[in-house]
Amino acid sequence: MFLRLVADSFTRRPKRKMLTLAALALGMAVATAALSVSLDVGDRLAEEFRSLGANLLVTPEADSLPLEIGGVDYRPANAGAYLPEADLGKLKTIFWRFNIKAFAPIIEAQVKATPYDMDYFPDPPPGAAYTIIGTWVNHEVKIPDGTTYVTGIERTNPWWGLKKGRWFTEGQDECVVGKTFAIKKGKSVVPERPGELPTRDDLKPGDVLFVYKIKGQTPVRLHVVGVLDTGGPEDNAIIAPLEVVQTFAAKPGQYRRLYVSALTKPEDAFARKDPKTMTPAEFDRWYCSPYISSIALQISQELKGTDVRVIRRVAQGEGTILTRVRALLWLVTLAALLAAALAVGASAAASVIERRTEIGLMKALGAGSGLVGVLLAAEQLLVAFVGGGIGYAVGILLARLLGEKIFGFTPEPKFFLFFIVQVLASLITLLGSVYPLRRASQYDPAPILRGE
Amino acid sequence: MSDVPMFWRIVRRLITANYGRLFVILLALGAGAAITAALLNLQIDAQRRLTTEFRALGANVIVAPRDADANSAGGTLEEGLLRGLPAENAGKPVPAVAFLYVIGEVAKAGEIHDQAAVIAGTEGQGLTRVRPGQRTEYSAELEKDPAACEVGAKAAGQFKVHAGDSLRLRNQGREATCKVFAVVATGGAEDTQIFSRLSTAQTLADLPGRISLVQLSVTGTPDSIERFIAALAERMPGADVHGIKQLALAEGKLYNRISGLLSATVIIVLLLTSLCVMAGMSNVAIERKNDVGLMKAIGGSVRRVVRLFLAEAILMGIVGGLIGSAIGIGGSIWLGKSVFGVAAQPRWIVYPVSVGITIIVSVASAFPLRRLASVRPASVFRGEA
Numbered sequence: 001m002f003l004r005l006v007a008d009s010f011t012r013r014p015k016r017k018m019l020t021l022a023a024l025a026l027g028m029a030v031a032t033a034a035l036s037v038s039l040d041v042g043d044r045l046a047e048e049f050r051s052l053g054a055n056l057l058v059t060p061e062a063d064s065l066p067l068e069i070g071g072v073d074y075r076p077a078n079a080g081a082y083l084p085e086a087d088l089g090k091l092k093t094i095f096w097r098f099n100i101k102a103f104a105p106i107i108e109a110q111v112k113a114t115p116y117d118m119d120y121f122p123d124p125p126p127g128a129a130y131t132i133i134g135t136w137v138n139h140e141v142k143i144p145d146g147t148t149y150v151t152g153i154e155r156t157n158p159w160w161g162l163k164k165g166r167w168f169t170e171g172q173d174e175c176v177v178g179k180t181f182a183i184k185k186g187k188s189v190v191p192e193r194p195g196e197l198p199t200r201d202d203l204k205p206g207d208v209l210f211v212y213k214i215k216g217q218t219p220v221r222l223h224v225v226g227v228l229d230t231g232g233p234e235d236n237a238i239i240a241p242l243e244v245v246q247t248f249a250a251k252p253g254q255y256r257r258l259y260v261s262a263l264t265k266p267e268d269a270f271a272r273k274d275p276k277t278m279t280p281a282e283f284d285r286w287y288c289s290p291y292i293s294s295i296a297l298q299i300s301q302e303l304k305g306t307d308v309r310v311i312r313r314v315a316q317g318e319g320t321i322l323t324r325v326r327a328l329l330w331l332v333t334l335a336a337l338l339a340a341a342l343a344v345g346a347s348a349a350a351s352v353i354e355r356r357t358e359i360g361l362m363k364a365l366g367a368g369s370g371l372v373g374v375l376l377a378a379e380q381l382l383v384a385f386v387g388g389g390i391g392y393a394v395g396i397l398l399a400r401l402l403g404e405k406i407f408g409f410t411p412e413p414k415f416f417l418f419f420i421v422q423v424l425a426s427l428i429t430l431l432g433s434v435y436p437l438r439r440a441s442q443y444d445p446a447p448i449l450r451g452e
Numbered sequence: 453m454s455d456v457p458m459f460w461r462i463v464r465r466l467i468t469a470n471y472g473r474l475f476v477i478l479l480a481l482g483a484g485a486a487i488t489a490a491l492l493n494l495q496i497d498a499q500r501r502l503t504t505e506f507r508a509l510g511a512n513v514i515v516a517p518r519d520a521d522a523n524s525a526g527g528t529l530e531e532g533l534l535r536g537l538p539a540e541n542a543g544k545p546v547p548a549v550a551f552l553y554v555i556g557e558v559a560k561a562g563e564i565h566d567q568a569a570v571i572a573g574t575e576g577q578g579l580t581r582v583r584p585g586q587r588t589e590y591s592a593e594l595e596k597d598p599a600a601c602e603v604g605a606k607a608a609g610q611f612k613v614h615a616g617d618s619l620r621l622r623n624q625g626r627e628a629t630c631k632v633f634a635v636v637a638t639g640g641a642e643d644t645q646i647f648s649r650l651s652t653a654q655t656l657a658d659l660p661g662r663i664s665l666v667q668l669s670v671t672g673t674p675d676s677i678e679r680f681i682a683a684l685a686e687r688m689p690g691a692d693v694h695g696i697k698q699l700a701l702a703e704g705k706l707y708n709r710i711s712g713l714l715s716a717t718v719i720i721v722l723l724l725t726s727l728c729v730m731a732g733m734s735n736v737a738i739e740r741k742n743d744v745g746l747m748k749a750i751g752g753s754v755r756r757v758v759r760l761f762l763a764e765a766i767l768m769g770i771v772g773g774l775i776g777s778a779i780g781i782g783g784s785i786w787l788g789k790s791v792f793g794v795a796a797q798p799r800w801i802v803y804p805v806s807v808g809i810t811i812i813v814s815v816a817s818a819f820p821l822r823r824l825a826s827v828r829p830a831s832v833f834r835g836e837a
Contacts, residue, residue: 026727034717041713048709052509052702057639065569065610068641069553069664075568159701231697307606311639313584317509324505325710327791328498332717335487342483349476398720406712436472 006378017383023347024387024429025394027339028421032395034333035420037402040411042326046263049322050101054156054259055314056296058083061307071233072131073108073256082107082254085242087303089143091260094298099263099290102155105255107134109248112212113238114219115187115203129214130181131237134245134255137167153239156259160234165205165226170241175211175222177203178235182227185209203227211238213248220244258306260299264292266319337424345432364445373437380429388425392418463763466743478772481814484726485776486783489806491718493784497796499711503671504544505792506707511549511582511667512699513681518692528552528662529691531650534576536687537668541680544671547578550663552653554623558646560611561618561629569607570645571621573653575663582667585638589615594633601630602647605637610644619646623656674704726809730817749829761818769814773807780806 009017059066060081067074083105091100111132114125136152143149154160154167168174177185182203189199203209203224210219228239246252265271271291275283287294292315296308355376362372396413403411467474515537517527534550552573559566579602580587587602594600594615603613613619613632621628630648637643654660670677677695685693747757781798788796 022727030720033720037713037717045706045709048706049702051705053698065567065607065644066641067555067568067570068644069555069570071641074555157698159698229697231694231700309606309637309639309643312586312637313508313510313640315639316584316586317506320508321502321505321706324501324791328494328714329717331494331787331791332491332714335491336717339483339487342480346476346480346483349472402713402716402720406709406716439472 002375002378005375006382009379020347020383021387021390024384024425025390027341027428028388028391028425029394029398030336030339031333031424032392032417032421033398033402034336035417036396036399036411036414038326038329038333039414040403040409041329042322044409045322045325046318047101049318050261050263051158052314052318053158054103054261055264055292055311055318056260056262056299057309057311058258058260058299058303058306059256059309061305063307072237078250080256081305082251082256083258083303083306085246085253085255088258089141089149090302091299092141092143092149093145094295094302095288096262096290096295096298099295101261101263102151103258103260104136104139104151104153104156105242106153106257106259107242107245107249107251107255108132109134109245110214111238111248112214113185114210114212115185115207117208117210125212131233132175132211132245132248133234133237133239134242134248135239136242137170139170139242153259156261157230160228160230163227163229165224168225168239168241170243172241173220173222173244174225175209175238175240175244176226176228177209177224178237178239179227179229180235181237182224184236209238211248220247258303260308262292262295263290264295264315264318265290266323267291267293267315341424341428341431345428347432349432349436360445369442376437377430377433380433381426384425384429385422388422389418391425392421395421459760459763462760463767466760466764467767477768478775481768481772481810482776482779484813485773485806485810486780488722488726488809489777489780489802490784490787491722491780492806493781493799493802494787494791494796495714495718496799496802497784497788498714498791501788501792501794502707502710503542503673506699506703507581507669507671508584509699509703510584511669512677512696512703513668513670513684514694514696515666515668515684515688516692516694517665518690528659528664529666531575531654531661531663533688533691534663534666537666538680538684541670542672542676545578546668546670546680547576547581548666548668549574549576549579549582550650550666552650552657552659552663554653554657556621556623556656558607558611558622559620560613561620566620566622567610569610570641571623571653571656572642572645572647573650573656573663574647575650576666578669579647582669583636583638583642585636585642587634587636589635591615591633594631597631597633599628599630599649599652600633601649601652602634602636603632604643604645604647605635606643607646608632608635621646621648621652621656624658626656626658628652628656674700674707677703722809726813726816730813745829745831762815765814765818766811769811770807772814773810776810777803777806 060083062081064075064080066080085105088103088105091097091103094100109132110129112125112127112129113132116125137154138150139152140148140150162176163179165176168176186201186203187207189201191198204227205225207224209222209224211222212219222238222240222244228234242255243252246254270282270286271289271293273282273286275286275293275297278286287297292310296310300306300308359372359376362375363369367375395417399411399413403409515529515533517529531550534548537548538546540546554571554573555568556571557566558569558571588605601619603611603619608614611619615632615634617632619630619632621630628648630646630652636647650663654662670680672680677700681693681695685691744757747760748754781802785795785798788794
C-alpha cells in the first residue's frame, strides 16, 4: 500500500513532479560540472604555469662566482666548475620523477663567427666575440632503468620561438642563430648595378656559419637551420648542440648549468619550515609532497656536487597565483552548490505545501504524523535520486564543454562524483522538506478538508 | 476610479495570503540574487586582481640602450631617464629600478684574497618588486646607511659575509666599501651579484650619471602592458624598450585561461541558478489554478488576470532582488578578502544588474501562468485537474 501510494503520486500527476525534478537536475548539473572542473583544473593550471619556464636551477656546488650580466657569463671557459652530462638520466629516478616535466643542460663558450669561407685565412676573423650556447633539443636521455626520455630546451623554455626554419638535429653540424645575430652576421650582397652600395642579407636557414675559437685556428662549419626569437640575450648568440659547444669549451661531456621544469605543489606554511627542524614524521611528509624545496633536495641527492636552487620569481609567482585561483574556483563551486541547494530546497518545500489537502485527507483516514512524513520523504527521495542521476549526466557534459572550450582538455568523468551528487541531492531535498513536513504533520485535518 | 486600488488590493492579498509560500518564493529569488551579485562582483574584482598577482613574477619591461652589444656590456643610458618614466599604469604604481653593472674584485673587508663578482648599482623604488626573492637576512636599521649593500645568497656564501659585515669593492684602481644589510636568494643570476647604491657602482666604473638598464614591473592586462611598452618606446627613441617575452607569453596565456574559466563558470552558474529558481517558482505558480478559476468565474478577463500575476511577480522580483543582491555584494566583499587577502571593492553597477536579472527571472518563472488562460473555471470548481 505504501509503495502504491508513492508510485501513484508519480504516475497520476507527472507534471508537478517534473518541475521539482527539473530544479533538482539543474542544480545537481551545476554541482557536478563545478566539482569536476575544479577537481581537474588545479593540475591543469599547474601545467599551464610551466610555460613560465624552469623553476629549478642546478649549478656546480664548488664553483667560482659566475660573472653573469643579462644572461651572459663573462667568466673564461676554464674558470669555474663543470658537471658531468652522463649523470642527467638520474633526474628521472627521484621520488617525484614524474613531476619533472623537462630539463636542459647549458654550456657556453665565446667564439668568433663569419659567414665567409676563409680557409685560406686560418686566424679568427676580427670583430666582437659572440656567445655560443650549447644545449639539448629533442634529446634522448638514457635513464638508469633502461628506458629513454626525450627532453630539451624547447620544453624548459617554451618562449624560445623559432622565427624561421627548424631546430638543429643533434649529432649534425647544425645550429640556430638568434634574430639580432642573424641581422648582424649576414653576407654582403654584391649590387646588381655598379655604383650602388652593397647591402647585407640576414643569415637564414641554409647558410653556413664558420665558427672559430677565440684563439683557435680551424673553424667549425655549422649549417644554420633556424632563426630564434627569445626576447632575451640569446637573440644575440648562436645556439648549437651541446656536444658541439663542449668541444669549443674543451669540456667534453660536461655542462655548466641545468634548468629543470618541475610540477609542484604551491608552498604552504608547512613547506616553508626548515627540513632540518622537522620531526622524522614531518620530514617524511615533506619529502613525499611535491613541494619545490623537496624536489630540489631530491635532485641534489641524485646529482652529486651540485647546488640546486629554486628560481624564486617563477616558483613564488606560480605558488601565489595558483593558490588564489584554486580558492576562487572552489568559491564559485560553493556558490553553485549553494544556489542549487536553495532552489532545490525551495521547490521541495513548495511541493509539500501544495499537498496540504492530501495530507489532511490521509490524516482524516487515520494516518499518523510519522507515516505521512515518511511517505512524503520517500517520494522526495525518489525525486532526488532520479534528479541527481539526470543532473550528473548533464553536469558531466557541461564540464566537458567547459574543459574543451577553455583548456582544450576533457576532464575525466569521475564516477565518485555520482555518489557525492546523489547524497547531496537527497540531503538538500530532505532539508528543504523538513520544515514544511513538520508543519504538515501538525495540520488539523478538519479545516483543510473544509477548504479553509 | 476604484479600479486601481482594487487591483493592488488583490495583489496584496495574493502575496500575503500564504506566508509559507511567500517565504519560499522570496528565499529562492533572494538566494538567486545574492549569488548573482556575489559572483558578478567577485569576477570583476578577480580579473583585475589577477594582473596584480602576476607581479609576483617581477620585472616584465626593460629599458636598455639601443644597439647595445650584449657581449661588451658597453652601452649605457642617461641616469635622468629614470625620472622620466610614468609612475603608474592602469591606476597601479609601476616600480622602476635603474641598474649599472660592473665586474669588480670583491673581498670581505680586512681580507686580502679577492674574487671577481658582478656589482649591480641600483636606484629607484621597489627593488624587491622588480627582483622577487627571499631575503634570508635583513636589517632595516643598516639599510639606511648611505653605503649599504645587499648580497646574493651564493655570493654571501663565497665571501662568508652576513648582514652587518663590510665588503671591499675594487675596479681598476678605484675602491669603495659597503656594509651588507641583507642577503637575498632569488635562484637566478642575482644570487651571485652584489647590489650597491647606484653612485657606488658609478664611481667604481667611472661612469658618472650612467646606467646599464632600467627594469620595470608593469601591472595590467596583457593588452595594457603592450600599450605601455609602445607608448614608452615612443617617448624614448634613444632607448630600446621591450617586454620580457618569457613573462609576457606566460602571463597572457594564463590570464586568458583563468579569466576565461572564471567568466564561463560564472555565466553557467548564473544561468543555471536562474533556471533552478525558475523551476522552483513554477511549482508555486501552478497551484494558483484555483485562484484563476475563481477570478474568471466572477468575470475577470484573461488579460487582467495575467496582469495581476505579473504585478505580483515583479513585486516579488524587486523585493527578493533588492534584499538578495545587497546580501550578495556584502558577501563578496568578505569572500574577496578570504581569497585575495584584500576586500573586494563593491562595484555599484553590479547591484542594479543583479536586481534586474532577478526581476527577469521572477517574471519568466511566472511564464507557466500563461497556460492558466485556458483554465476552465467549471472544471476547477468541480475539483478536477
